[in-house]
Amino acid sequence: MHTSRRLIYGDEEALALEGMRRQAQDLVEDWEFVFLADGGQVLEQLAADGCDVLIASASLPGVAPEALFREARRRQPDGLRILMTSPSTQDRVLPCVGLLHQAFPRTSDPNQVLAMVANALRIGAGMTRFPEVKTAITTLERLPSVPKVYQELRAALEGEHATWREVGAIIQRDMGMTAKVLNLINSAFFGLQRRVESPQEAVHFLGMDVVQALVLAHGLFDQTGTLGTRRIRLEDVWEHSLRVARGARALAAMEGLSRHRASDAFMGGLLHDVGILVLAKAFPESYDRVVESCGTWQISLVEAEREAFGLSHAEVGAYLLGLWGIQGGVLEAVSLHHTPGSFRRSGFDPVLAVHIADEFSRSASQHPVWEGTTLDQPALEALGLVDCIPGWKKVLQAPGW
Ligand SMILES: [Fe+2]
Numbered sequence: 001m002h003t004s005r006r007l008i009y010g011d012e013e014a015l016a017l018e019g020m021r022r023q024a025q026d027l028v029e030d031w032e033f034v035f036l037a038d039g040g041q042v043l044e045q046l047a048a049d050g051c052d053v054l055i056a057s058a059s060l061p062g063v064a065p066e067a068l069f070r071e072a073r074r075r076q077p078d079g080l081r082i083l084m085t086s087p088s089t090q091d092r093v094l095p096c097v098g099l100l101h102q103a104f105p106r107t108s109d110p111n112q113v114l115a116m117v118a119n120a121l122r123i124g125a126g127m128t129r130f131p132e133v134k135t136a137i138t139t140l141e142r143l144p145s146v147p148k149v150y151q152e153l154r155a156a157l158e159g160e161h162a163t164w165r166e167v168g169a170i171i172q173r174d175m176g177m178t179a180k181v182l183n184l185i186n187s188a189f190f191g192l193q194r195r196v197e198s199p200q201e202a203v204h205f206l207g208m209d210v211v212q213a214l215v216l217a218h219g220l221f222d223q224t225g226t227l228g229t230r231r232i233r234l235e236d237v238w239e240h241s242l243r244v245a246r247g248a249r250a251l252a253a254m255e256g257l258s259r260h261r262a263s264d265a266f267m268g269g270l271l272h273d274v275g276i277l278v279l280a281k282a283f284p285e286s287y288d289r290v291v292e293s294c295g296t297w298q299i300s301l302v303e304a305e306r307e308a309f310g311l312s313h314a315e316v317g318a319y320l321l322g323l324w325g326i327q328g329g330v331l332e333a334v335s336l337h338h339t340p341g342s343f344r345r346s347g348f349d350p351v352l353a354v355h356i357a358d359e360f361s362r363s364a365s366q367h368p369v370w371e372g373t374t375l376d377q378p379a380l381e382a383l384g385l386v387d388c389i390p391g392w393k394k395v396l397q398a399p400g401w
């Protein structure tokens, strides 16, 4: 096993190899870099010694990229896996979508690729104290989807008349599907110049034929629909997340945020508790004990998770989504939804919208695990927003909401 950190870069073009070689040396000093032009050699290196970062071209001769990334994940589950693609390699890319963290067009500037690597390593370094949780996140191919939403999507894709708007609207009702489709579209896989933050836009850019192939032939989404826990169900998290998403969007509109930021509030609300899915799915028995301890000791979910895992679902969700290429207001809302005061802000924003909606968007049937949250009064006081609380509460708790 290698002792220093190791990056393997596989590309059949000498120029690309040379460009990456020059830039990579500046990334970190004490790393071992391996540059190879043949897929067979990359596979040999992986089998012999694994690597912390694998960057490989989809058209590397000798071995299909799926085999390379599968081996990289087997040898080093918490390693970073990046694919370099071109329009002609789409057939080789689709089967390995679940194994990748990011994909970039081959024409990308090596600096852009390495900046993503540096960022992921920086965030990952904070996770080294929790190796089991880190591995659960880095090896996660997909998040569970709610069966009834998945069935609806399947029916729409198998029919002939569904539009991208309809398909996007179905995906947008499920956390797992939304996170995965945003991962895919923001992986730079399709060379988009700007970030896409809604599933509808993502389906529009991907095209219905690619979405059909990914969902029906390549199993992009998890259709098992279960967390494996007894004390909290996927449907509990789903119902809560949809309610918070709608509430956060309503608050954003009420406070005059732009359409773009209101969309961030909705997406942030939909994905804010995605870390619960990761922890519950990876450690179902421990997570059942976490849920139980909330009731027994009257502590919040965040406190119970910190006690059991050392970190909370907010950090876990943010690490996963960051690794999957989701950034900006959505990532901030996920990361800070329980601690909005830890980040200075100049006014009402999507983070506060999600935080407040999380606190007040309650339903009679909701799972008791959501009860322990508390509103960050100091953060609202600092912005002079305390007087708005009764108005927000009235909107979010109105009958029929
Ligand atoms: Fe939460």
Ligand SMILES: [Fe+2]
Pocket (backbone or CB within 6 Å): 240, 244, 272, 273, 358, 370
């Ligand atoms: Fe929540």
